Amino acid sequence: MSRLSDIAIRLEGAIPLAAVPERRGGLGGGVAAILTELAARLERLSEDGSTALIDLRSLPMSATDRDELLDALGQGEVTATLDAQGTSTLRETAFAGIWWTVHRDRDNAITSELLEVSLVPQILAADPDDISPAAAALRRRIGAAVAAPHPSATSTA
């Protein structure tokens, strides 16, 4: 006769994989394939400047694969945070030209995860159409500041 306390309760954060076979050591085939593609794309970027974007979530990867890939790519000098409809992190890997982007929404859920091969991630660059209105807005701001100077500008302290 089973009791209520016999019912096992487990709180799971991610996918509860009880016994999905873990791989033996070394780079898994999936990770090696992604790295090979990245190398080829990087060579192409160097040759003719063509960029590439790989959707990580479209590739069949287990949690172990993902960690291996992260380790293999390493960390570069740049980490950028983008606050737009949630926070996104864009990280340069140890290999110049390869960027790891994680887009999150306002609930901190991952909406997409990308590997970008380019000089700088496209989304970081300012929109050319925004420059002119921004210049005009800045001019207006300067004009307003000149018209009503900041109190500290006239103080002698």
Added chain:
Amino acid sequence: MDLLSFARGPALKIAMGVFFVGVFWRIVSFMLLRIRREYSRPRASLLRYVSIGLFATASRSWPHPQFIKRTGAGEALGYSYHMGLFAIILAYGPHIAFLGGLLGFTWPGLPSSVITGIAVVTATLFAGVLYRRVTSPVMRMISNFDDYFTWFITMLVLLTGLATSAHLGARYETLLAIHILSVDALLIWFPFGKLMHAFYIMPSRALNGAILARKGAAT
């Protein structure tokens, strides 16, 4: 109604109906037929010759040592694929679910990968059986439509089952429907041909053994 619902619904009902009616028609009819009356004195008591008959069922299930060299390979081949077929039918999860749904109880099975291995081996042996039938002059002479058609239907069930479990060749529901339809075809064909050996073998051997024992010629 889609193909799958048809295959495991009305088609299965018709097939099982034909199967039960046909099989029991034949069994009851041969059981009620009279054995040719023996006018000679029985050489053994009733109990003895009946038990010898039952023993004959077992003893005649393997060739006499004198004939093993000639027929042993064929017998071994036959037993192997029969055991393979029984293992597949009775120890594969989805089959156990199918039979369990009809009978009301289930039993433990084997891992699916093991069954797949057995199925591949059985299909190979079964292909070997056909090869033997067409290459051996004796087998060729005594084989008829019944043999070849039965082989074909059984192989169809085996191959469609492998395709379904491997999800090869079409969408799963189509593969499953074709597999179940091939089983339906097998069930309908069963009472009409040599497949009835499943029900005839034991009684036939037992009866022959008993008759000969009564005559005092038991071996």
Added chain:
Amino acid sequence: MSARRGLTVGETLRKHGVTRRGFVKFCTATVTAMALPPWLGAAMAAQLSSGQRPSVVYLSFQECTGCFESFIRSFSPTIESLIFDVISLDYDDTLMAASGDASESALATAMKEHFGEYILIVDGSIPTGASGACCTAGGRSAEDSLREAAKGARVILAVGTCSSFGGIPFADPNPTNAWPVSAIVGDKPIINVSGCPPIPEVITGTLLQYVTTGRIPDLDEHGRPLAFFGNSIHDRCYRRPFYDAGQFAKTFDDEGARNGWCLYELGCKGPTTYNACATLKWNGGTSFPIESGHGCLGCSEPNFWDKGSFYAAQSTAEWGRAGESSRKPLAEFAGAAIAAGAVLGAASAGTGRLRQHKHEKE
């Protein structure tokens, strides 16, 4: 709603505090969810931003409102709610504030102003029983409303299994004589987004893809976008290794079930169901029925209510009534068949014995 007309999508987004980058993020999430190349995200954002918002009319018929709830009920409101900045939802009787005559005239106005251009979204089946009296709004039957609205539509999105295939109302015995949209409208392109309900991202993704490209996406033989309905649940299920190994849960709380084994024997319809549940999942990627321990019901397939019990394995016979044990009806059937066979056998034996007797006499 019409006050926002005239602004481009980009301008509307800006008004609601959504920056260009935020919109690129949204579009990237959408294209990756549809398994399209990720670089399309920026292209989609640019294309949409510069255009006008297309008019959308949403009509609900014989439905439970679950599909509409799925549509608007985003778990991450910043993603799915953006769709309402991209489209101009000119009529929806669940959301709009107007009612009665005001709402009916809003519908008429929207259909007239954008005749030939608006996107018509339909959920719920269309009953034709009792001369259409089973589902009426504003004195008009569902069938009449649909035919009228379809005339000026550019494309029809049948959201949910009810509008795609008939759904629950269509199930045996179909007392209201319900039909899917495709049975009523024959001259307009229809995209079926089935599911009971469909995954929110599937609805918005399909709509967004159409709005951006202006083309019908590649559809399967049931008229569903291949991007979301091209694979079976089984082919993408994380429990597949257990199926392949033959490790099946036998009951809902046995050892196998607790270890996450395959639910085939508990009736999972994953192998014959095509949807994105195993990859996109529900509630913003939280989980899906199989991951929560219950077999797939097959809710995105036609006639899923009439395909036998939800708890009978796919390899089982459809014998007797769904939900009841097959034993008794089978026993009765087999008993009758055996009895019939025995009677015929006795008859054959009878004639056989007569022949035997005659033969012996000679």
